[in-house]
Amino acid sequence: MPERPGIFLLACPDGEALTAGLTSRWGGRAVVFSLDSLPTADDMAAHHQRHGLDALLLVSDTRTLSLPAEYALPQWLAPDGTRLPLHSCTLPPLPSGPALERQHAAHLRRSVLYAPSAGPESAAPTPDQTLEAARHAREDALHMAVARLLAQQPVTLQPLPSSSFRLLILGGGWTGLAAAQAAAGCGLSVLLVEKSDTLGGAARFLPRELPCAAPWDEEIPLRLEERIQAVENDPSIDVIRGVELAALTGQPGDFQATLSDGSRHACGSVLLATGWQPSDLSVLPGLEDCPNILTAGDFARRFQEGRIPAAHIVFLTDTEALERQALDRATEEELPLLQRRLRQLRASHAVNSLGMLRLARAVAERFPAQRPASTLLFRQMTLPGILERYYRKAQAHPALRLARGEALDIAADAAGIRLRFRQAGLGGRDGIREVTADLLVLPESMPPAGDGIPLPVQEGSRAAILPECSRFDGYAASNFICFPYETRRTGIAAAGCAREPQTLASCAEDAQGAVLALLRDMRAAAQGLAPHPRSGDGACPQFELARCTRCNRCVEECPFGALEVDADGLPRHYPARCRRCGTCFGACPERVISLAGHDMRMGRDMMEAISLPRVEACPRPLALVLACENDALPALQAAQARWGAHPAVRIMGVRCLGSVNMQWLVDALTSQYDGVLLLGCADGEDAQCHFGAGSALCRQRLHNLAESLRERGLDARRVRLEPTARDEAAVLPDRIDHFLECLAALGPNPFVRA
Amino acid sequence: MKDIAHLFSPSATLAVLGGGICGLTAAVEAAECGISTHLIEISPQLGGRVRSLASYFPKLCPPSCGLELLTARLRRQSRLTLHLATRLVGYAHAEGRHTLTLQACDPADAAVSSALSTLRCDAVIIATGWRPFPLAALAERGAVHPLCLSNMQLEHLLSPDGPSGGIPVRPDTGTPPRRMAFIQCAGSRDVNHMSHCSAVCCSATLKHCRLLLERLPDLHIDVYYMDLRTPGRLFALREALSGYEQAGRLRFLPARPFRAVPDGRGMRLPAENTQTGEHLAHAYDLVVWATGMRPSLSPHDMPPAAAARPNLPEGWQGPLLPQAESLPLPLLLDRQGFVMEREESGLFAAGCAVRPMNVADSVRSGAAAVTRALGYLHQRMDAASRAGASETERTAREGRDHA
Structure with missing residues (x-):
């Protein structure tokens, strides 16, 4: 201190x-x-x-x-x-001009509501008094900052006693190989685990050429064998084939991985590069038994093995009509899985567009005498970005026929496969065409391997390792656009088609990006510092275990699985998993947890640091605003920079609304404040919270708090939670004033008057 | 192992050119990996192009949210030196190190030149990003008209801080539009302008449709497109609009209007539906041209004198490379001005400087470039320590010989 x-x-x-x-x-x-x-x-x-x-x-x-x-x-x-x-x-600056007028008008409205018996003349504050109140607010912002500083406890870093920088890569396909090379190139040691007996994954069955570098219009060699050789010969990469991960314990920098062969390995972080698994055709009705209809993946393998004869091969990228038929026929039990598969098929459209174009071209090149050797029928080509150049060049290929149209139905018999489609550019009946194929190739739906949560559950931990898998059709995608490798498990990231169906070039870049995220997490763990987004923060939760009642609410509410119950029933903290969000502090009913200054005392000191001389001189009602430092607080600062210090609120930044202990609210409402406004990220489907779901958690706690407030004679409406995004500075003043007016209508807080 | 510091030379320094979302991510992450990093941004603010976006697809979340977290991380990094309002004016390469000459620029007056400083570094990440394709280049298609705007202009109008509070209005009447059209691939996938697809415009338009249809209950929108390209999980953008499609407020027309024609009170778009062959000639209050991305180093934005040849690898036969005057680096550019990485010389490229991509991919590209740069720095460290070791060995052997 x-x-x-x-x-x-x-x-x-x-x-x-x-x-x-x-x-x-x-x-x-x-x-x-x-x-x-x-x-x-x-x-x-x-x-x-x-x-x-x-x-x-x-x-x-x-x-x-x-x-x-x-x-x-x-x-x-x-x-x-x-x-x-x-x-x-x-x-915050002092309000001036229109801002002051606005604030004064709101102040006036509230004060009349707040003290209706006093009569408008005696109760009405003057503009000068509003300005004076804003000046108080500005000074109090300073005093609260000083109180926060003085409440700081010295930070004791908790570096790992022994830490590993070894990267465990699950999956030896294109992504896993690229990640292994990238990590080994940086000097890290790598353990690459592949569940099959061969490296290369799905890339083994691709034509050995692909456009994945500038100038992007021509195919360049895939060089898969070279890559496999390089990985196998690299002294810092160990490769184990034919095994899977069975269990993972420990924390970033100090994980222990148990493989299915029983061997145990220490590692610092885990990269999920498990890719996708072949889809079956059973999702589309009536096609599963036809030997001349294949998925793109299946076709690629047979083509690679030389098992495709010279024939007319039709590639179909869009199967909407077939999907509709499948949906119509599906039973209620089948429907959820079918819908998921169809969503995965949508997500794979870009990969299928490029992949089938490349296959169709490879076929045309292998059988140049056959005209046409291959037809690509598409409703649309999803070849975004620079790959347009490749598409353009492929269009000029003489043995390849590209046709835009919508497939209507498929009939298969001894003569071949007849595909009816409506050709683009021609309306009505004239537009219906038929093409006969010896072989029909359908797109892959590329479901993630494991189809769901691909990692085993951490021993003793309540939650699965990557909770996000359940949200994104089974893909281990991130919830965050700006932070694509942010998962709910520190030191565990996903890349490649396990994260989202993507092309090989994209997988390789994804692998490199994920390696960096893991390297950064391992370094933070080794030094005892917080990972993203509070990177550099050294404070860890401290537990005064003598007073702990073993309720384990902190363990249950930790969004990152950083707390587990030990043999004595007490919380055990894994510092390297911890993101320092303070949710455990917010959860603890006994208030035995603190984070080097983020504790009960800091809150109380900051609330009391305000220098209002007498109750009568206060702008009333007065509210305490607890704002999430990630989004709401910067929005609030932006609003104040524009409108000036708000005279009737005092602002305290918090790590997350999940880190708000309900005792703070009780303290505020039994001291000088008429109400508490909580500002945090939106929750729900598109939640923005980087600490699990702080707002949802806080809302739940508020629900429980209402009863104890009523017991004290306090109206639960004195506490309100408002989701606030970073770009809502313009509407924040209204939101605050509206809350203050509700407080004014409730009348004086009995504790303040007492 | 307590740290990975020994994997790199303690003096290893990385420079990142461009403080947009890609460069900012790269610089912050590199510094967090323990590398001394300099972030050089020509404008006085960080955030680049994403600062002018109303929201990100697919979540419609504000760009300021991620920028806030990144700048908070930046403020906690003592290894990161920020050079705002600074341009790169000179470059030299000697003994495997790069020397960058930097000049602070006055944002108010470009003519004011200030003192030069030099920065020595071992690797450079080029994250110079993109510029919107100019609407003026589509003048022959009628795009230069008060009722026409580009998607980036619309982005500004849709922003809560925009001039009309997030709701676009017709500039002549000041009223919200009732009929709007989007013309996709304006300048992109067009041999006369940019041969590439700009990768983001389809998703951006779907985002715009959602924002507009939510905010303006009387609005009808037609989207003229060639292909609706929403790679990966972005297909959900179109799904989210199906209610509006069913309600008849949103139509997707597979057509490419060549020209926007002023017509009485609006703009008419003559076109042919490529699926049905039907002739279309609908009129609109506002027409949005979904103009794409041109790399910042595009030769189109440079004076012709700038096409001088830099010091290229011996015998280079490439199809490429006007040299960017605005960036005096020995870069290989393709015809459109996209950078081709020269990993062997410690020049790495990331983000939309390399190819058109969306925000999530730019972030990823920035991170991936740092991984490659770290690999380069480690290999050099390795080579240097091997050289050091053989030097010691030689000295020892010589010592023995003398004895």
């Missing part, structure tokens, strides 16, 4: 007044500097030395994005080698 923090007011026009406020509030505890700009590292060193500073708070008036690297949060490295906690805070 800092004894002598240095508070640097940077370019604050009211620096003098703020300094006076700080001195009177915090006495001699802090050294205050009012400066025009950020001090250089040398100046800071001089201040540090002269005053014996032990923590720094940089206070700026406007939101500055680029602190120089020497002021990287959360620590400042002094020249003498000591590390000082470094915090930063942005003060």
Whole structure:
């Protein structure tokens, strides 16, 4: 806990007044500097030395994005080698002009609602009083930041006692091989586990050419054999064939993997490169028994093995009419699986478009005498991006016929397969055409191998390793567009077709990207630091186990499986799995958990740091806003930068709404606040929360809290949760004012009056 | 092993050119892997092109959310030096290291030049991104008209911070449109302009349709397309619109209107339905041209004098390469200005500088480029330590010989 923090007011026009406020509030505890700009590292060193500073708070008036690297949060490295906690805070400006008018009008409305008996004349605040209240809010933002700084406990890093940087790759297909090479290239050691007896996976059956590099219009050699050789000969890559992962225990940097042959291996992280499995044709009715109808994968294998005779081969990329028939015939039990397969088929359309174009071209090249050797019938080609160049070039191939149309039905008999389709560009009956094929090739639906949750459950852990698989039709995709390797399990990532059906070039790039994410996670684990998104945060939850009642609510609510129940029934923490979201702190009814400052005391100190002199002078109602630091708090700061400090709220940033302990709310409502507004990410289908589902969790807790609030004589409507996205700054002031008006209608909080 | 620091030379330095979503991701992740990293961005702000997007498909989440997390991570990285409002003006290569000459640029006045600084680094990631294909280039198709706008302009209008609060209006009447059209592949998949498909415009249009139809209950939209390309799981974008399709508020027309013709109170789009052969001539209040991506280093954006040949590998026969004056690096560019990576010389390329891609793929591409760069740095470290070891061995042997 800092004894002598240095508070640097940077370019604050009211620096003098703020300094006076700080001195009177915090006495001699802090050294205050009012400066025009950020001090250089040398100046800071001089201040540090002269005053014996032990923590720094940089206070700026406007939101500055680029602190120089020497002021990287959360620590400042002094020249003498000591590390000082470094915090930063942005003060909201005072409202002026239209913003002040708006705030005053809202203030007036609320105060009339709040004290209806006082009569409009005596109760009505003046614009000057609103401005004065905003000034209070601005100063209180500073005091709350100081209280937060002073509540900091020294961070004890929990680096792993022994940590492994070995990467376990599950799957020796194109993705797994690329990942192994990328990781070994960076100097990591790799254990590659392939469940079949051969490496190469589905890539073994592809024509040995593909467009996967500039200039993207011509096929280039696949070089699969070379790649397999390189991996097998690499001294830092161990390959085990014919086995699968049976169990995984431990944590990132210190996993123990048990394979199906019983062998145990230490590794630091796991890459899921399990790819896809061949689909059967049974999803489409009446086609499963016809020997002349194959899926693209099946066809590719036979073609590769030389088992395809010279014949007219029709490739069909779009099977909507057949799918409709299948859906009509499916029984109720069959329907969910069929729908999932059809969704997987949609997701595979790009791979099928490229793959079938390439196969059709390969056929045309192998049998140049046959005209046409192959026909590609498509309703649409999904060859996005630069592969358009390849498509364009393939169109010019003489032995390849491309036809755009919609397949209507298929009939198979001894003479061959007759496919009726409606050709594009011709309307009505004229448009119906028929093509006879010796062999018909249908698209692959590319379901992920394992079809569902592909990893075994961690021993002793409640949740499966990759909970996201259940959400994305079985694919181990990420919920986040900006963070494609973010999963709910630190140190476990997916790449390639296990994540999403994709082309070989895309798989290879995916593998490299996933290797980086895992490398980063392993490094964070080894150093005892948090992984993304709180990377660099060293604070870990501390448990005062003497007071723990073994209710294990923290274990149940941890979104990342970082807590397990030990033999004594107490929570056991795995620091390297932990993302420092604070959900466990929020969950604990006994309040025995803290995160180096994020604890009961910090909340209470921040709530009490406000300097309202007397109840009568307060702008009422007054609300405490608890805002998620990831999205809602920046949105709130943006709103305040535009509209100025809101006079009737005090804002406290929290790690996540999941990290809000309900006791904080009770504390707030039994002290100076009329209500508490919780701002966090939206939950539900498109949840944005990086910490599981903090808002949903908080909502559940609020539900349980309502009863105990009523017992105290408090209306549960004094607490409200509002989902708030990062881009909602424009609507936030209205949202806050609406809540305040609801509070005003409820009347004074009895605890404040008492 | 406590850290992976020994895998790379302690002085290993990486420079990332471009502070868009791709470069920002690459720089932050590289720094978190322990590499000293410099992020160089020509504008005064991070975030690049995604800052001007209303939302990301398929979730319709705000770009500011991811940028916020990335900048928060950036602020916690002492290994990352940020050079905002800085341009690369010179380049030299010696003894396996790159020397970049940087110049701070005044965003208000490009003519003001300030002092130069140099940065020595071992590897460079080029993440210079893309520019929207200009609507002006489609003037012969009638795209330069007050009732025509590009998809990026629409993106701005749909943003909650946009000029009309997220709801587009007809510029002449100030009222929300009742009929709108999207013309896909405007400039893309077109031999006269860009031969490539820009990869994102179909998904972006589906996103736009959803935002517009949600916000304007009286609006009808027609989408003119060649193929609707929604790779991977993005097919769900179209699914989410099926209710509007059934309600007749949204139509997908397989047609390619060549020209937009002003017609009384709106724009008429004569076209032929390529599936049915039917002739179409619908009129609209607003026409959105789904213009695609042109790489920032595109030769179209450079003065002709810039086509000088840089120091290329000996005997290079490639089809390529006007040299980008805006980026004095020995890069290989293809005809469209996409960068071809030169891994062997420590120049890596990522994101839309390489090929058109969406945000998720750009992020992934940035991360993948860092992995390749780390591999390069490790190999060099390995080579250097091998050289060091053989040097020691030689000295020892010489010592023995002397004895």
